[in-house]
Structures are given as C-alpha cells and as structure tokens.
Amino acid sequence: MTNEKKDELALDCLLLAGQIMMESGAETYRVEDTMLRMARSQNLDAQSYVTPTGIILSLGEKQKTKIISISSRITDLYKIAKVNEVSRKLTLKIITLDEAYDELRFIQKTNYFLPIWLQIFMSAVSSACFLILFRGNWTDMPAAFLAGGAGYLALLLMQHLTKVKFFSEFFASFVVALVAFLAVTSGYGNELDKIIISGVMPLVPGILITNAVRDLMAGHLTAGIAKGTEAFLTAFAIGSGVAIVVAIH
Known part of the structure; x- marks a missing residue:
C-alpha cells in the first residue's frame, strides 16, 4: 500500500x-x-x-x-x-x-439495541421503580408502570413517523401525563404528580446534560453550549406535554 x-x-x-x-x-x-x-x-x-x-x-x-x-x-x-x-x-x-x-x-x-418490546418493558419497570425512589405510594406502581411504558411506546412511534426529536418527546410526555391523569380519576392511582414524574424519567436527557457539563469543563465551549441547548429544548418539550394535560385538568 x-x-x-x-x-x-x-x-x-x-x-x-x-x-x-x-x-x-x-x-x-x-x-x-x-x-x-x-x-x-x-x-x-x-x-x-x-x-x-x-x-x-x-x-x-x-x-x-x-x-x-x-x-x-x-x-x-x-x-x-x-x-x-x-x-x-x-x-x-x-x-x-x-x-x-x-x-x-x-x-x-450493527444494531446493539435491545428488542423494542424489551425497551418498552424496561422503561415501564424503571418508571415504577422511580416512583418508590420518589417516596410514592406502592399502590401507584401499576399506574407508573403503565404510564412509563405508554410514554416510551409513544416516543418510538412518533420518532418513526415524524423523525422530529422534540415533537416526539412532547407527545410522549403528553401520553404519560394523560395516562397518569386517567389512572387517578378512575381510582387506580393516588398521587398524580409522582406518577407523572416517574413516568417521564425515561425521557429525561440525563446523559446529554452530563456530556454538556463535561464538555464545558474540558474547554469545548461550542459543543457544551450546543448540547446544553439541546437538553434544554428536550426538557422544555417534556414539560410542555405535561403542562397541557395538567392545564386541562
């Protein structure tokens, strides 16, 4: 050569x-x-x-x-x-x-991701576990499980249909809040706020925020600000979806 x-x-x-x-x-x-x-x-x-x-x-x-x-x-x-x-x-x-x-x-x-059904299931399980971490009622675990799974399913569907990340996260958080609201109004849930917070945790851009801070600390200001902005928009999309359901309620 x-x-x-x-x-x-x-x-x-x-x-x-x-x-x-x-x-x-x-x-x-x-x-x-x-x-x-x-x-x-x-x-x-x-x-x-x-x-x-x-x-x-x-x-x-x-x-x-x-x-x-x-x-x-x-x-x-x-x-x-x-x-x-x-x-x-x-x-x-x-x-x-x-x-x-x-x-x-x-x-x-190569696609190293787990099967979609397993991703949805683990998202639901993590949401139920987050409910306990946030000191919620054990009786609300089924509602958090359902909200987290439904929200992640909605995220995957909207990503496939629209390819727009922020709209997908907005719609997913809207579904989480809607499922939580229906669970509480039907008597299958008690604390609406903790169910919603637990359900949206799989959507939270934790790694993105961490990387933004680490890039800023390493001196990569452009990348750090860009990732921080992306994380902020993601958080805004999640908050907006929840806010619409709470406002209607």
Missing part, C-alpha cells in the same frame, strides 16, 4: 470512529482524544475540530482534509465502548489499520 493510500485509509478510519462516537452520544473531548490517539499510532500528525453536528479532520498541510456531517444523535454507550476497544487494539498494534476500519464499519452497521 502506498503512503497516499495509507493516509487516505487512515483519514477514513479516524473519521468513521469519530462519527460513530458522536452519533452514539459521546463527549466531544472523548471523540477528539480517541481520534488523535489512533492517528499517533500510525505516526500521523492529525488535527481535528469536533462539534455535535460535524467533524473536520486534517492529517497536515500536505494531506487531505475531510469533513463529515453528524445528522442524528442517540445514546448508545455500547457502541462507544466498542470503538474505544478498537482504538486500544490499534494503539497497541494488536490489529492493523485495515482491520480497524473493517471492525468500525461492522460496529456502524
């Missing part, structure tokens, strides 16, 4: 690693650190600029510079861990650059 083709492969490999991590919800500084470590393992002097919506990577003045767009972002910590594993193996010379690129392409194509 010529040096030009090797540099081209390295550029594609580093960008793919960064793309997977950003699309899976990794912190900006972690993405940059992973890409630069992989570059140093190939004796390349790389420079990168990472934002939540795109990555710019250059291998030097005499080499190509590439830009890749990040169009969608989810939370998939397992994919981030898999990319870190590839990075470590490449740095330790356990695998070659070609093998690293093939592994990254496999990671990108």
